[in-house]
Amino acid sequence: MSLLSVIVPCYNEEENVDCFYEELMKNTPFFEKEGLELEILYVDDGSKDRTVEEVKDLRKRDERVHLISFSRNFGKESAIYAGLQKAKGDYVVMMDADLQDPPSLLPEMFSYIKEGYDSVATRRVTRKGEPPIRSFFARMFYRLVNRISKTEIVDGARDYRLMTRQVVDSILQMTEYNRFTKGIFGWVGYSTKWLEFENVERAHGETKWNFWKLFIYALDGITAFSTVPLALASFMGVLFCFVAFLLILVIVIKTLAIGDPVGGWPSMVCIICMVSGVQLFCLGIVGQYLSKTYMEVKKRPIYLVKEEL
The missing domain is CATH 3.90.550.10 (Spore Coat Polysaccharide Biosynthesis Protein SpsA; Chain A)
Structure with missing residues (x-):
């Protein structure tokens, strides 16, 4: 049986x-x-x-x-x-x-x-x-x-x-x-x-x-x-660092060439908000994995x- x-x-x-x-x-x-x-x-x-x-x-x-x-x-x-x-x-x-x-x-x-x-x-x-x-x-x-x-x-x-x-x-x-x-x-x-x-x-x-x-x-x-979300967060971080570097070059060249210290602030605010949102999103991904690790190490x-x- x-x-x-x-x-x-x-x-x-x-x-x-x-x-x-x-x-x-x-x-x-x-x-x-x-x-x-x-x-x-x-x-x-x-x-x-x-x-x-x-x-x-x-x-x-x-x-x-x-x-x-x-x-x-x-x-x-x-x-x-x-x-x-x-x-x-x-x-x-x-x-x-x-x-x-x-x-x-x-x-x-x-x-x-x-x-x-x-x-x-x-x-x-x-x-x-x-x-x-x-x-x-x-x-x-x-x-x-x-x-x-x-x-x-x-x-x-x-x-x-x-x-x-x-x-x-x-x-x-x-x-x-x-x-x-x-x-x-x-x-x-x-x-x-x-x-x-x-x-x-x-x-x-x-x-x-x-x-x-x-x-x-x-x-x-x-x-x-899956650890792909962590890899995605890292990729987005590198991508936006590269974009930020290009934007710095554009601003420096534009200022040296034609001045215009005030124009363009609305677009700059949008960029800052977008980048900040991406940073918080990536931080949330890391936080999810960190919270799971925290629960595991407590051994409840x-x-x-x-x-x-």
């Missing part, structure tokens, strides 16, 4: 705890056929509703259900890492509690693992139900990050992924505090089969990811897997567990 660990990050998902479990259990004939035992790890990311209570009630009915409850909200990336650390399975799968990751795909995913793939990942082929502006910026992010990074991050990739023990152990070796799991999956490599499916609406509740949170998450992804734990069952 092999053990399959199912990691389910949760944040305010009280309405979805039971729904997810019931949907997962529809695969029971498949689990029995393949000789798979289950452990279901609900990772509560500091929920403010009755998520913890719902998981405890579920555990009373099925001892294969386990709870890892954080002391506060640390974010989904921390919940994923905690689940991977606690998972004991020969195979590990991560799924969202809101049923946007269909458990019905598990038999097909496992069939590819048996064929020899190290992991089977999923990606959405449509963004039905998302605001158009959010979909646009999401596509632009994937195009940008794949141009400036050596790590491939697939457009529409979900965290829904089935992995062998070897892949999980490799991911756990990456202990950075600022985590971008989609990039980590690509960085560790291994043979991966991609399954495509159409976007599925949440079963209950609302998404916890607003535009601002996604923007910050995108910045984390860029700074975690990625999460704190309040309760574990």
Whole structure:
């Protein structure tokens, strides 16, 4: 018998705890056929509703259900890492509690693992139900990050992924505090089969990811897997030094030739404002990398567990 660990990050998902479990259990004939035992790890990311209570009630009915409850909200990336650390399975799968990751795909995913793939990942082929502006910026992010990074991050990739023990152990070796799991999956490599499916609406509740949170998450992804922005800042610095030198020559020659000490001040003000803006932009880029370094060197734990069952 092999053990399959199912990691389910949760944040305010009280309405979805039971729904997810019931949907997962529809695969029971498949689990029995393949000789798979289950452990279901609900990772509560500091929920403010009755998520913890719902998981405890579920555990009373099925001892294969386990709870890892954080002391506060640390974010989904921390919940994923905690689940991977606690998972004991020969195979590990991560799924969202809101049923946007269909458990019905598990038999097909496992069939590819048996064929020899190290992991089977999923990606959405449509963004039905998302605001158009959010979909646009999401596509632009994937195009940008794949141009400036050596790590491939697939457009529409979900965290829904089935992995062998070897892949999980490799991911756990990456202990950075600022985590971008989609990039980590690509960085560790291994043979991966991609399954495509159409976007599925949440079963209950609302998404916890607003535009601002996604923007910050995108910045984390860029700074975690590319140093091109730093190179861009350096290039712009050299470029504007060269432009400034040319402007000095122009001003000196013009003053010596025709005088005109007052004329041209509006254009000079515009140039000063533009250069100052570029300097602040480049300083912001450096600040982003410096802030990530600051968080790493403090060596704070990625999460704190309040309760574990």
